Amino acid sequence: MKASPNPTGAAEANARRSILARLRASAATAPLLQPDVKAWFDSHQRHEDNAQRVSRLRAALEAVKTEVHDTTAADWPDLVLRLVTAKGLRNLLIGTNTPHGAALEARRPANLELKRYAESIDSWRDVLFDEVDASLTLDKSAIAETGSLILWPTPTEPRLMSLVPSVHFVLLDVASIHADFYSAMTAEGWKERLPTNALLICGPSKTADIQQTLAYGAHGPRELVVLLRHADAVYPGAAS
């Protein structure tokens, strides 16, 4: 959409000037030091190993009705296909040109249609809303403290993949689990390179707006399925 002249432009410029002038005219307080967020998180570190992080992440996710499965780099596609069959899903939305999408396509599943998010949403919005049963995306990393999955949608795996389909499968490499939100954003250098949209997700969508009764499947996915992908070498025969 091309921007056209702004009808409220003059009023907005005046509002901006007035608001900033009023704030600047207000009583100046003594300069404050930057709050020391790092010190807080440093002093609350658990000094745990990765296995402990995995188990904390898992517990936090399972507490909000998330299915969590252990698997390996070799076995995960078969696990997905088994779960898809068990859930009676007709199709699965995958990204374009992703290694994990290719791994699923290579299996040539018989009773499952693999759909690709190949076009702009504008050309197939109704199909996505009405016909796609499930999706699979790769998780960027995760947060053990709260069981949050970190997703940075990309042109190959766009934003709506983790929102519109009723069942969302997330593939997570266990080596990428951070202790807490602060550690995740600092270790990954978020402030230098945030994408247009970044997400923390913990569980399927939910609401307690009717008489404080918890109900899952509000507007986003009804089911969230997390596949914890362990390296084959350290996690032999994990697929279950």
Next chain:
Amino acid sequence: MSQVIKIHPMEDFKERSRAVLNDPGQRKNFRGAMDFLQAKRRAQFPDQDELQGLRELGSQIRRYSLANLPRLLEQLEARLTANGIQVHWAQTPDEANAIALGIAQRVNAKSVIKGKSMVSEEVGFNHAMAAAGIEALESDMGEYIVQLAGEAPSHIIMPAIHKTKQEIARLFADEIPGVAYTEDVDALIRIGRKVLRRKFAEADIGLSGVNFCVAETGTLCLVENEGNGRMCTTVPKVHVAITGIEKVVDRLEHVPPLYSLLSRSATGQAVTTYFNLISGPRQPGEKDGPEEVHLILLDNGRTQAYADEELRETLKCIRCGACMNHCPVYARIGGHAYGTTYPGPIGAIISPHMLGLDATYPLAFASTLCGACVEVCPVKIPITDILVRLRNESQAKPESDEATLRGSGAGRTVTSTAVWNVWAQVYGRSGLYKLASWFMSRGRALSPSDQGAWTRSRTPLVPAPKRLRDLLKERKS
């Protein structure tokens, strides 16, 4: 669908409060909801040291943000603009609505789908859109329910907290075509989901609030559980966010402590289902997301609170609602009685800046000053001190140095001023006090049985037969 709301808060405050107090059903709804939310919050903070440390950090972050507010707003604007997000400034609700309407008319919008936004309630957004022939539909389940009922939210986090599932079942059956009566909550949510999915797909504009604006990165952060916030900010071609000027923080690293405090204090969750960071519209090559993102920054009286160091603390609020969940007054009269967009303790201290103290000062008196709100506030706002300050402001002499707010002195009457003048004289001079108290105790039989508001629900005040000084004298002798 009827659209709310023109607010005349104080005209019927006492009447509305009395009506709820005499309604056992509503009393039960609120009591039950408050007990539930208090227990959930308590369970999230098992470690008192951690809680107090985190509150102190949260308070420091908010205070630091406010101390640097003009600079941070300019930085935020520059970063958002560089990211492709258009920034608008509004001093009043009318200006905010005009900006939103300007955007809507430019893109020929017929409908707006809304995520939860208390600021949009504050400015009467739905009403302004309806007046221009544009449908504004709430998509948060609680907000959807109250909109369908033609009501306003009664709680800032749980808008339909005053309604039972039976009432909602009846509402859905009556108002949504083809829906049969059911009290099954999962079924009711499925009904709402089905109706609103279509609306997400079809709406021209998505409107949302903002929980935190990050100046350093030019990022809008949204906290939610339902996924409707993500729908509103991702599916329509245009996303308009609206928020108060106080919501900015300096650095991205300031967000994790505030997010933790917010979700644990508000609904007793370790985290919400979604934390959504928006740093730009759809880029070339991206296949979804809005093509335009706008942010409307609203003043609406916030600069008045900002001007005073004590009242500025009000603006630290992160809108968790814990103060109302723990307030003995809110628990008994509910959110609608207040008549303001923001009810409860935070409503009593923020509303005077938005609507004028003349329109809102009785709210400052609707408090026992028990301090439960101060104890639970995640950013340590001294709510009771501010309530006392507002009480004093309401009695201030207009045009004097003590009257610093719009509507200061509105509670001052000739009678009360005269009474307090006499009181000050008597209590300031021991001879006069001695004489007055002698007459009071000896003339106690003359005490009126009707003492106005006091005796409406209490026994009359009668002076003691003997003064303290009489009793002490007897003891000595």
